[in-house]
Amino acid sequence: MRRAIVRGTGHYLPERVVENSWFEDKLDTSDEWIRARTGIERRHFAAEGQRTSDLGILAARAALDKAGLAARDIDAVIVATSTPDLTFPSVATMVQAGLGMTRGFAYDLQAVCAGFVFALANADAMIRAGLAERVLVIGAETFSRIMDWTDRGTCVLFGDGAGAVVLEAAEGAAGTSQDRGILATDLNSDGQYRDLLYVDGGVASTGTAGYLRMQGNLVFRHAVEKLADTAHRALDKAGIAPEQVDWLVPHQANLRIIEATAKRMHLPMQKVVLTVADHGNTSAASIPLALSVADAQGRFKPGDLLVVEAIGGGLAWGSAVLRW
Numbered sequence: 001m002r003r004a005i006v007r008g009t010g011h012y013l014p015e016r017v018v019e020n021s022w023f024e025d026k027l028d029t030s031d032e033w034i035r036a037r038t039g040i041e042r043r044h045f046a047a048e049g050q051r052t053s054d055l056g057i058l059a060a061r062a063a064l065d066k067a068g069l070a071a072r073d074i075d076a077v078i079v080a081t082s083t084p085d086l087t088f089p090s091v092a093t094m095v096q097a098g099l100g101m102t103r104g105f106a107y108d109l110q111a112v113c114a115g116f117v118f119a120l121a122n123a124d125a126m127i128r129a130g131l132a133e134r135v136l137v138i139g140a141e142t143f144s145r146i147m148d149w150t151d152r153g154t155c156v157l158f159g160d161g162a163g164a165v166v167l168e169a170a171e172g173a174a175g176t177s178q179d180r181g182i183l184a185t186d187l188n189s190d191g192q193y194r195d196l197l198y199v200d201g202g203v204a205s206t207g208t209a210g211y212l213r214m215q216g217n218l219v220f221r222h223a224v225e226k227l228a229d230t231a232h233r234a235l236d237k238a239g240i241a242p243e244q245v246d247w248l249v250p251h252q253a254n255l256r257i258i259e260a261t262a263k264r265m266h267l268p269m270q271k272v273v274l275t276v277a278d279h280g281n282t283s284a285a286s287i288p289l290a291l292s293v294a295d296a297q298g299r300f301k302p303g304d305l306l307v308v309e310a311i312g313g314g315l316a317w318g319s320a321v322l323r324w
Ligand code: ACO
Pocket: 028, 029, 030, 033, 034, 037, 038, 112, 113, 114, 152, 153, 154, 156, 197, 215, 216, 217, 218, 219, 220, 223, 253, 254, 257, 281, 283, 311, 312, 313
């Protein structure tokens, strides 16, 4: 059975690190509040002039190096982002050009914080359908560009960064859930909740980029309920019991949401990859960043079973089950 396996991971974080205390003299907030309510301690912000594609290119190069591949070996590039350099062309085509890749195809996918999971499902389907042999799946964001720096309920939460994964077609020997690669995906959205989390500008409305607006406590409630649900659905599709999971690699929005989801999945926190303290919420970049950081630390062993899950604006949410 043809599967999409992970051949390599990579990431890039901008040099500038901003600690929680940076916000204290600008807003009515504190390091203690941010840590206690979110688990975030610091985040990276892109330098002036540094664009989402710049971050994506550096993450992509790192993933290609790790995979031992060149840009010419890649058939498709998908960039999950909500903070593109320009309205068009896509960030993906800019990454393609930046890598010196002149064949294949590239496009962006926008499902906000769930973007990487949606892109992974897209790439998996393309590989299994024979449309591509190797796909570079990237999550890249510069959310610092859409922050309202007077809104303490949002601007302390987000950071910039990029993560990338090289997926490659492989024949699974067993044709079962023992095979390496993506075993199942589960995607969902419900536009009736679009006002809970959105950006108040855009090409066809205000003609501006706008600022992020969020009813945090309502998003929180949906996240706790929907993330465990989608993870359980993907595990069911893969025919795997939750206790067989070795690693949960969640979207890194809020430590309390991650803990609640792990609890609902009956997973101890030692099985959860956490980067939220150092990265904040990097939207579509958060899962590939966490995958790459944990991979670089040698935490995943061949054959380990991973679950990734995310929720974001839309609302849009989903999960994937994969064997490392
Ligand atoms: N510092 C101090 N106080 C603050 C801050 C801050 N930075 N932010 C909010 N508060 C205050 C509020 O004003 C409120 O005060 P009030 O009671 O006087 O009105 C109080 O803290 C409680 O506010 P809540 O919003 O109820 O706080 P909550 O415990 O829910 O935490 C948070 C807020 C951290 C935003 C949380 O709701 C959360 O993480 N929500 C989910 C975010 C998320 O997962 N988003 C999904 C992905 S993002 C994407 O798709 C782009």
